[in-house]
Amino acid sequence: MALGGKSDVVADGTNNITLDHEKREPHQETLSNAGFYQYDAEKTEERGRKMSRIGGPKDIGVGGSDSGSVVSVGKQMELEASNAIKYRTCSWPKTAALLFSEYICLAIMSFPYSYSILGLVPGLILTVVIAAAVLYTSLIVWEFCLRHPEIRDVCDLGQMLYYGWRWVWYLTAIMFLLNNTFIQGLHVLTGAKYLNTMTNHSVCTIGFSAIMAVISWICSLPRTFDTLSKLATLSAFFTFISVLLAAIFAGIEAHPKGYNSGGPSGTLVGEPKVLVIASSSTTFVSGMNAFLNISYTFIGQITLPSFIAEMKEPKDFPKALWAVTIAEIIVFSLVGAIVYAYTGTQYNTAPAFGSLGNELYLKVSFSFMIPTLIFLGVLYASVSARFIFFRIFEGTRHKGNHTVVGWASWAGILAVLWVVAFIIAEVIPFFSDLLSLMSSLFDSFFGFIFWGTAYMRMRAADYGPGWITKRGIRGLWGFSLNVGIILVGCYMLTAGTYATVQSIIDNYHSGLFGSAFSCASNGL
16 A cells, blocks of 8 residues: 555456556546446556455445446546535645644643553553554555545445445444534533633633634534635644643743642642652543543544545545654654643643643633634534535535525534534533543544454455455454454443543542533633
């Protein structure tokens, strides 16, 4: 598999695709014997690796218009060329901007908390391991989308992955919409937290949450990722500035917030303590929550099929992926380690802005986070809205043109999503455990289980029965690795969900959380 090289997708006249290393125009296509469009290939001296579809062309999802055929990327661009609204318009730098805005986000500031539970060294190792696993599985997503260019989102992919079963599409759609709406709710919650912090709780928290939801709804209205990519660039830039300032301020201030105050539990005493490894008193519940917080920040494969579906050249996607992964490892590790080193186990909070003892430092660094507090929720709202919108208006003029019905429906779908997000933010008014809950319920599938299965389906299609032994050590290694990936997902789903629910119950009993729909301040 070429990683960001000059490889193109080439048909061989069957239900197979070959990665060929000769550059050609994306619109240069012919109708293959299989009855669907592929790139028009010329023979080259260098032989590419054959990539087979896991099944023949078929209808996918609900309301689709594929009609039993598969239309390639170039043909899709031809079909929408006369539309006022075009979707296949993203270059790889624009896709990289979307990925940066998705991953370089507020959740970075939960890393100091995770390191305080796991210990600095295990936390840093886990950061690199999870980043590598997500990179590997994201490349599997990309390869699967190259083989099946008709895929519009992870729901189409899930149904195709599990033998075309319609119930899988519905189940995936439910998880997909819940995951995205929970993330929207998280950003409504943190937006209210920001406004409370900046204004010293000048308005009821419910009012701040409503303000955040309305602003986010307005920013969600653009209908293409090409337009959103411009906002994504600004979001990622300001987030980087925000976490950089937080790390600098943590290092230069005299003491973290609550220094030697004792606190409600009497633990806020002494100099900041940095654990190299986890304390012997660390419980399974707290350790699992710390692992899930780190996992949540990295795992974003749920949006990748939607991003790839709007790229002009999907083969360039690994360029964006590698750039983001390298930046993630550097930023997450440095910010997490530096802030933890200066705030210690006893003084750090999630998000870590609350650990800054100087109120000016806290407000300045947190203020640079406001673009991503808005935009990341906007991005996930847009992904969910286009999933619903495309199913309703596929094959109609409302999808690709400026019509009253089209725009009213788009705005209405977004409004419903943001109302639900607002309700989630008010019913589950906590940050760290909300990250863990989303990670255990949804990232188990969209971060691990789906992609281990996808690898096996693709290799079985390429090499036929006995593919594990036919490829020798590579086959055995690939099979073992992806079984491990599936098992990690299953462990997150079961043990992770148990640990998160237990943590929520414990924290409610201890009075750490406010009540649902409360006016009380949630500021830092």
